Amino acid sequence: xxxxxxxxxxxxxxxxxxxxxxxxxxxxxxxxxxxxxxxxxxxxxxxxxxxxxxxxxxxxxxxxxxxxxxxxxxxxxxxxxxxxxxxxxxxxxxxxxxxxxxxxxxxxxxxxxxxxxxxxxxxxxxxxxxxxxxxxxxxxxxxxxxxxxxxxxxxxxxxxxxxxxxxxxxxxxxxxxxxxxxxxxx
Numbered sequence: 001x002x003x004x005x006x007x008x009x010x011x012x013x014x015x016x017x018x019x020x021x022x023x024x025x026x027x028x029x030x031x032x033x034x035x036x037x038x039x040x041x042x043x044x045x046x047x048x049x050x051x052x053x054x055x056x057x058x059x060x061x062x063x064x065x066x067x068x069x070x071x072x073x074x075x076x077x078x079x080x081x082x083x084x085x086x087x088x089x090x091x092x093x094x095x096x097x098x099x100x101x102x103x104x105x106x107x108x109x110x111x112x113x114x115x116x117x118x119x120x121x122x123x124x125x126x127x128x129x130x131x132x133x134x135x136x137x138x139x140x141x142x143x144x145x146x147x148x149x150x151x152x153x154x155x156x157x158x159x160x161x162x163x164x165x166x167x168x169x170x171x172x173x174x175x176x177x178x179x180x181x182x183x184x185x186x
Contacts, residue, residue, distance in 0.1 A: 019095070019147065019182035020094045020103070022077060024059050026053040030154060030178025045071040059094040065109055079120050086113035086134070094142070106139040132162040136174065152178045 029050035036043045046069060052054045053056030053063025067086040072079065090109035096102075118127040145151055153176070160170040 004177065006124045006135065019184045020059050020061075020098050021184065022055050022058050024055045024061075024182055024184035026051070026063065026092070026180055026182060028150075028180035029065075030152070032154075032176035032177045034172065034174060036172075041073060043071065043073050045069060053092065055166050059098070061092045062091055063110070064088070065090045067111060067113075074169060080117060081120055082115050082117040083175060084113045084115040086111040088112050101152075102143050103142045103144065104139070105142055105152070106137070108138075108154075111133075111136070130162065132160060134158050134160040136178070138174065142180065149181050150180045150182065151168055152180060154178065 029048065031046070031048045033046045034044070047067050048069070049065050049067040051063055051065040053061040055061045065088060067084070069084050070080045070081065071084070088109060088111040090107060090177040092105055092107045095104045096105075109157075113132050113134065114129065115132065116127070116129050119125050136156055136158040138154040140152055142150040142152040154174070156174045156176075158170075158174055159171055160172070162170075
C-alpha cells in the first residue's frame with residue numbers, strides 16, 4: 001500500500017507538460033465497453049486496444065493499433081458470442097498548446113477485423129468466421145499526470161461494415177478510457 005501511495009505521489013507531483021512534439025513516441029492503449037438493449041435483443045461488448053505511434057509533426061501522431069474484443073448477443077432463446085482481433089492505422093491530433101496539463105485530442109482509425117462467432121445457446125449450435133472493417137472517430141480530454149503519462153477519456157462514433165457476410169452496416173457510439181506514455185528527448 002505504501003508503494004502505491006508513493007507512486008501516486010510521484011506521478012501527481014511531477015512537472016506538468018506533455019511530449020507532443022515532432023519526433024516523440026506515443027505508446028499506450030485504451031479499453032472500452034458498450035451495451036445496448038432493444039425489446040428483442042441485448043448486446044454487450046468489451047475491447048482492449050494497445051497502440052504505438054510517432055509524432056510526425058508537433059501535436060500530430062500516426063501509428064498502428066491492435067484490438068482484441070468480445071461481443072455477446074442475447075435474444076429470445078438464442079445467445080451467441082464472438083471474439084475479434086483487429087489491426088490498422090490511426091491518426092491523432094492534440095488541439096491545445098503542449099504546456100497544458102489537460103489537452104483535447106481527436107483520433108481517427110481504420111481497423112480490419114477477423115471474427116470467430118459461436119452460437120452458444122441454441123437448438124442448432126453453430127460456429128463460423130468472417131471479416132469486417134470499422135472506421136472510428138474519437139475525441140476527448142487527455143489529463144497529463146506527469147511529463148510522460150496521460151490518462152484519457154474517449155467519446156466517439158464508429159461505422160462498421162460486414163459486407164462479406166451480409167449488407168449490415170452498424171453505426172454506434174463508443175466510450176473508452178486509456179493510458180498513454182509519451183517518450184522522447186525532453
